[in-house]
Amino acid sequence: xxxxxxxxxxxxxxxxxxxxxxxxxxxxxxxxxxxxxxxxxxxxxxxxxxxxxxxxxxxxxxxxxxxxxxxxxxxxxxxxxxxxxxxxxxxxxxxxxxxxxxxxxxxxxxxxxxxxxxxxxxxxxxxxxxxxxxxxxxxxxxxxxxxxxxxxxxxxxxxxxxxxxxxxxxxxxxxxxxxxxxxxxxxxxxxxxxxxxxxxxxxxxxxxxxxxxxxxxxxxxxxxxxxxxxxxxxxxxxxxxxxxxxxxxxxxxxxxxxxxxxxxxxxxxxxxxxxxxxxxxxxxxxxxxxxxxxxxxxxxxxxxxxxxxx
Numbered sequence: 001x002x003x004x005x006x007x008x009x010x011x012x013x014x015x016x017x018x019x020x021x022x023x024x025x026x027x028x029x030x031x032x033x034x035x036x037x038x039x040x041x042x043x044x045x046x047x048x049x050x051x052x053x054x055x056x057x058x059x060x061x062x063x064x065x066x067x068x069x070x071x072x073x074x075x076x077x078x079x080x081x082x083x084x085x086x087x088x089x090x091x092x093x094x095x096x097x098x099x100x101x102x103x104x105x106x107x108x109x110x111x112x113x114x115x116x117x118x119x120x121x122x123x124x125x126x127x128x129x130x131x132x133x134x135x136x137x138x139x140x141x142x143x144x145x146x147x148x149x150x151x152x153x154x155x156x157x158x159x160x161x162x163x164x165x166x167x168x169x170x171x172x173x174x175x176x177x178x179x180x181x182x183x184x185x186x187x188x189x190x191x192x193x194x195x196x197x198x199x200x201x202x203x204x205x206x207x208x209x210x211x212x213x214x215x216x217x218x219x220x221x222x223x224x225x226x227x228x229x230x231x232x233x234x235x236x237x238x239x240x241x242x243x244x245x246x247x248x249x250x251x252x253x254x255x256x257x258x259x260x261x262x263x264x265x266x267x268x269x270x271x272x273x274x275x276x277x278x279x280x281x282x283x284x285x286x287x288x289x290x291x292x293x294x295x296x297x298x299x300x301x302x303x304x305x306x307x308x309x310x
Contacts, residue, residue: 001111001112001115002093002094002110002111002114002115003030003091003092003093003094003111004028004029004030004092004093004094004095004096004110004111004114004177005029005030005031005032005033005091005092005094005095005096006024006029006032006033006095006096006097006098007032007033007034007035007081007082007085007086007095007096007097007098008020008032008033008034008035008097008098008099008100009035009037009058009074009077009078009081009082010034010035010036010037010099010100011036011037011038011074012100014042014043014046014047014309015302015309016100017034017043017047017100018046018047018302018305018306018309019298019299019301019302020100020101020103021034021047021050021053021305021306022298022301022302022304022305022306023103023104023296023298023301024103024104025050025052025301025305026301026304026305027104027106027110028109028110028111029052030052030091030092031052031053031054031091031092032052032053032054033054033056033085033088034047034053034054034055034056035056035058035081035084035085036055036056036057036058037058037074037077038058039057039058039059044057046306046308046309049308050305050306056081056084058070058077058081066080066081066084067080073231074231074232075189078097078189079186079187079188079189082097082187082188082189083185083186083187085097085187086178086180086185086187087184087185090180090181092180093114093179093180094114094124094177094178094179094180095177095178095180096126096175096176096177096178097175097176097187097189098175098210101212101213101214102128102175102210102211102212102213103210103211103213103296103298104126104208104209104210104211105129105208105209105210105211105294105296106207106208106209107207107208108207110208113205113207113208114177114205117203117205118203120201121179121201121202121203122178122179122182122200122201122202123176123177123178123179123192123199123200123201123202123203124176124177124202124203124204124205125173125174125175125176125177125199125202125203125204125205126174126175126176126177126205126208126209126210127142127172127174127204127209127210128142128168128170128171128172128173128174128175128209128210128211128212129141129142129209129210129211129212129292129294130167130168130169130170130212130214130215131211131212131213131214131215131216132215132275132276132277132281132282133215133216133217133218133220133221133271133275133276133277134217134276134277135277136213136216136296137293137294137295137296138277138282138291138292138293138294139209139211139291139292139293139294140167140168140285140290140291140292141285141289141290141291141292142166142172142174142209143166143167143290145166145172149166150162150242152167152288152290153166153167155284155288156281156284156285156288156290157273157274158273159269159273160254160270160273160274162241162242162247162248163240163241163249163251163254164241164251164274165241166241167274168212168214169214169215169233169234169251169274169275170212170214170215170233171190171212171233173190173191174190174210175189175190175210176190176191176192176199176202177205178192179201182194182200209292209294211294211296214233215271215274215275218268218271218276221271221275222264222267222268222271225255225267229252229255229256233251234250234251234252234255235252236250236252236253238250238251238252240253255267255270258270
């Protein structure tokens with residue numbers, strides 16, 4: 001039976017970090033390598049008390065040893081920490097790098113699913129599903145790449161579907177479980193490199209969802225919007241969902257145009273069509289076989305694994 005663990009670079013309140021950790025401990029994670037991007041002693045102490053969690057404070061000393069100085073972009077910090085976690089003495093058979101708003105949901109025990117992979121499988125990709133804003137239990141299913149994807153997305157989102165890759169605001173690439181003991185690797189956010197070779201021995205890990213809670217309530221989404229538009233999921237350097245020759249524009253460009261023409265009301269209309277848990281979107285997803293119900297029940301898990309927290 002295969003053991004597994006995860007690494008994550010996190011900047012979030014303690015309760016959110018505990019919920020993330022508790023969910024994966026409940027699934028049987030043997031080791032959690034948590035890198036605190038903005039560390040404080042109380043958070044560090046609370047997490048370090050758990051026997052299966054290894055905490056790294058990403059302070060000046062950490063970055064001096066790892067990269068010489070703290071990288072300005074959080075994506076670069078994530079990559080550096082994920083590569084560092086993989087390079088540690090192996091304590092698990094498989095390691096995945098994740099974000100604090102991502103939660104694995106396997107149909108069978110993960111040790112069994114990972115253990116059943118052939119020896120030639122060196123990395124296993126988990127595909128995302130994306131949360132609807134609302135009660136926290138409904139998700140958009142992943143639409144595999146293929147000739148039908150664009151038509152499905154256009155039916156689901158008549159106004160804005162053409163701008164959404166796979167109908168998601170965030171990534172469709174998912175994340176990779178990496179078999180440990182492969183030597184020097186560079187771990188990126190969605191891929192891994194062994195020298196010049198990208199994703200050696202890659203397979204799809206079927207039967208596991210990566211529940212991505214990217215778009216929550218309107219209030220939470222708009223609060224995160226400026227950062228995401230400038231530096232995160234909607235930043236300018238990311239490409240369009242469809243080729244430029246077919247009218248593709250990036251989310252960065254789309255949001256800039258919406259803001260210029262309609263202001264925040266336009267962003268709210270976008271959120272309502274693409275993210276909100278509305279009867280229309282639920283029915284549309286169900287008609288396409290893409291409505292997923294995943295009750296993460298995070299608070300109950302947090303109380304179980306961190307009973308000392310409030």
